[in-house]
Amino acid sequence: MVGKTLFDKIWDAHVVHTTPNGSQVLYIDRHFVHEVTSPQAFAEIGAKGLVIRQPGKQTVTADHNVPTIHQDRPITEAMSRQQVATLGENCAIHGLTYYGLGHENQGIVHVIGPELGLTKPGMTIVCGDSHTSTHGAFGCIAFGIGTSQVAQVFASQCLIQRKPKTMRITVDGELQEGVLAKDIILYLINKLGTGGATGYFVEYAGSAIRGLSMEGRMTVCNMSIEMGARGGLIAPDQTTFDYLYGRDNAPVGTDWDDAVAFWRSLPTEDDATFDLELAFQAEDIEPMVTYGTNPGMSVKINEPIPELGDTPNPGLQKSLDYMGLEPGQMMKGKEIDYVFIGSCTNARIEDLRIVASYVEGKTKDPNTIVWVIPGSKHVEKQAISEGLDVIFRNAGFEFRQPGCSACLGMNEDKIPAGAYCVSTSNRNFEGRQGQGARTILVSPLTAAAAAIAGKIVDFRTANMDTYAAV
Amino acid sequence: MQPFDQLTSTAVPLPIENVDTDQIIPARFLKAIDKAGFGENLFRDWRFDRDGSENMQFVLNNPSYSGEILVAGTNFGCGSSREHAAWALYQYGFRVVVSSFFADIFKNNALNNGILTVEVDPEFLDNIFREIENDPDAMFKVDLEGQYCKILSTGEETTFDIDPYKKQCLLEGKDDIDYLLSLDTKISTFEANQKIY
Numbered sequence: 001m002v003g004k005t006l007f008d009k010i011w012d013a014h015v016v017h018t019t020p021n022g023s024q025v026l027y028i029d030r031h032f033v034h035e036v037t038s039p040q041a042f043a044e045i046g047a048k049g050l051v052i053r054q055p056g057k058q059t060v061t062a063d064h065n066v067p068t069i070h071q072d073r074p075i076t077e078a079m080s081r082q083q084v085a086t087l088g089e090n091c092a093i094h095g096l097t098y099y100g101l102g103h104e105n106q107g108i109v110h111v112i113g114p115e116l117g118l119t120k121p122g123m124t125i126v127c128g129d130s131h132t133s134t135h136g137a138f139g140c141i142a143f144g145i146g147t148s149q150v151a152q153v154f155a156s157q158c159l160i161q162r163k164p165k166t167m168r169i170t171v172d173g174e175l176q177e178g179v180l181a182k183d184i185i186l187y188l189i190n191k192l193g194t195g196g197a198t199g200y201f202v203e204y205a206g207s208a209i210r211g212l213s214m215e216g217r218m219t220v221c222n223m224s225i226e227m228g229a230r231g232g233l234i235a236p237d238q239t240t241f242d243y244l245y246g247r248d249n250a251p252v253g254t255d256w257d258d259a260v261a262f263w264r265s266l267p268t269e270d271d272a273t274f275d276l277e278l279a280f281q282a283e284d285i286e287p288m289v290t291y292g293t294n295p296g297m298s299v300k301i302n303e304p305i306p307e308l309g310d311t312p313n314p315g316l317q318k319s320l321d322y323m324g325l326e327p328g329q330m331m332k333g334k335e336i337d338y339v340f341i342g343s344c345t346n347a348r349i350e351d352l353r354i355v356a357s358y359v360e361g362k363t364k365d366p367n368t369i370v371w372v373i374p375g376s377k378h379v380e381k382q383a384i385s386e387g388l389d390v391i392f393r394n395a396g397f398e399f400r401q402p403g404c405s406a407c408l409g410m411n412e413d414k415i416p417a418g419a420y421c422v423s424t425s426n427r428n429f430e431g432r433q434g435q436g437a438r439t440i441l442v443s444p445l446t447a448a449a450a451a452i453a454g455k456i457v458d459f460r461t462a463n464m465d466t467y468a469a470v
Numbered sequence: 471m472q473p474f475d476q477l478t479s480t481a482v483p484l485p486i487e488n489v490d491t492d493q494i495i496p497a498r499f500l501k502a503i504d505k506a507g508f509g510e511n512l513f514r515d516w517r518f519d520r521d522g523s524e525n526m527q528f529v530l531n532n533p534s535y536s537g538e539i540l541v542a543g544t545n546f547g548c549g550s551s552r553e554h555a556a557w558a559l560y561q562y563g564f565r566v567v568v569s570s571f572f573a574d575i576f577k578n579n580a581l582n583n584g585i586l587t588v589e590v591d592p593e594f595l596d597n598i599f600r601e602i603e604n605d606p607d608a609m610f611k612v613d614l615e616g617q618y619c620k621i622l623s624t625g626e627e628t629t630f631d632i633d634p635y636k637k638q639c640l641l642e643g644k645d646d647i648d649y650l651l652s653l654d655t656k657i658s659t660f661e662a663n664q665k666i667y
Binding site for chain 2: 016017019021022023025027029036037039040043044048050053054064065079080082083086120122128129130144145146147148149151152155156157158159160162164194195198199225228230251255258259262263294314315318408409410417427429430431432435436
């Protein structure tokens with residue numbers, strides 16, 4: 001008998017029912033909820049007179065539509081205030097624990113789940129947010145859903161799904177110095193394209209992946225959706241267990257030992273097969289920088305933007321027009337206006353440490369506005385306890401309060417039309433960070449270097465002496 | 471959910487690839503707590519300039535084109551999971567989106583809201599675009615029961631795939647929640663037997 005993949009093991013263990021036509025009813029172990037994609041689902045539950053089947057399996061926070069300054073004051077903007085208030089009211093009605101503004105556990109939903117030990121290997125996890133794939137870093141089946149499905153999980157703790165195909169992406173070898181998890185995933189999205197993994201669940205494997213911290217693995221899994229994949233996951237190992245040990249909601253005592261024994265049984269077996277296998281070499285990956293209007297449109301830091309070529313390429317031309325860039329131009333040297341360090345992709349404590357290690361003792365370019373938005377209250381607290389906030393402020397950065405912020409510009413943190421923002425977030429779509437805003441996706445290290453230089457630089461040649469700490 | 475069985479209509483061409491849900495409905499319009507009012511902001515930043523005036527270059531502002539079918543380039547609906555994108559399309563008046571490829575979450579959201587996603591091969595998609603260019607009043611027929619899409623003026627026809635469960639839901643106007651609630655006993659049994667760490 002052929003062995004099973006990590007994905008198959010988790011999936012098969014959560015099938016409640018298989019319909020005659022092959023669709024499967026999948027049990028959901030953890031449902032993360034935020035203010036933007038839930039109000040209509042709560043309303044549906046209310047209108048149908050239903051109850052939330054498993055209140056203890058919902059984790060609720062406000063993140064997308066919250067200000068990142070003065071969180072102790074009422075939200076200024078009326079619709080945002082109403083949306084966040086509605087979430088609190090819905091939690092009270094349905095008996096859900098709510099990590100609202102000011103709560104010590106509040107933060108970006110994909111940052112707080114792991115740090116609270118709620119995200120554990122072998123689980124099924126959903127959220128009305130496409131970056132739910134982040135949790136796959138722990139060896140989970142985690143994927144984004146729509147609001148209709150949010151209501152379904154409220155009512156039944158289940159979803160009707162058709163089993164996706166499986167893909168394994170292996171990255172073997174050793175990363176070059178200063179190449180981060182973000183560069184790996186931007187490189188992979190560039191290679192596969194924004195739809196290259198649609199219909200698949202992706203397992204990331206290989207020595208370069210295993211060598212990543214949990215924070216780095218989360219960054220990789222986070223952007224799986226940007227190549228179309230429903231989710232991405234990484235086999236749990238000692239790095240995973242070490243991260244989880246001692247956290248709130250992690251098992252304790254003999255339960256911990258039992259849990260680890262179970263988690264060790266999850267990785268893909270040697271003779272298991274995937275619908276598609278791809279392999280890449282870590283040494284080929286360089287610091288990546290996007291130039292276009294989807295995350296697949298990226299180049300290595302020392303490469304030019306592609307030429308249009310002989311065949312018509314209206315997509316590339318449209319993107320470059322929007323971005324105010326030319327075919328063949330170098331991204332390196334491009335002057336910028338904003339730097340955004342934050343989002344569910346790169347706002348964990350490790351990301352802030354990386355930025356701080358580069359920035360310490362330097363000051364930002366005077367014409368560049370730099371926002372650092374911690375991923376959660378816990379990240380904020382940890383950063384302050386390590387003095388990172390002081391390093392940021394001394395450099396002229398604004399160190400703000402947790403939320404999704406300028407990743408999607410739902411709150412006041414918007415980039416003005418025409419301005420260039422170097423961003424550690426996950427999407428460079430037209431208007432993503434504000435109407436007319438021009439987003440350039442990079443790693444935290446490249447973002448830090450851009451903040452100091454006021455332009456895109458290869459940090460390996462700029463200030464070579466000062467990034468040794470990374 | 472409104473049932474869907476078949477539709478004969480003119481079509482609106484949007485030959486752009488990788489249309490993401492941020493374009494379909496920008497994030498600043500996601501602050502509502504109900505499902506009303508999204509149609510007027512469909513493709514907001516492509517339809518309107520920053521000063522609020524209509525962008526006459528955009529197809530939805532071109533009076534030559536109308537209909538309940540949107541025909542779009544490959545990988546339509548990629549990006550954010552916002553179901554607001556499906557609500558906006560529906561409220562604007564689209565019942566069918568035809569493309570050569572759909573992003574997963576969008577496809578699911580569309581089907582859950584009575585919008586049929588019709589995936590055709592790239593050549594057939596080109597034929598549709600060509601036909602609309604030749605004649606903006608060209609009619610197209612989409613039949614869910616028979617799972618085919620037809621260019622009525624030329625007779626060209628292609629079949630399309632759809633998950634049989636979702637097809638049934640769409641034909642009957644039923645959504646998943648009713649079915650899931652009917653499985654209460656099975657779900658309880660699963661919960662009773664599940665080992666959780």
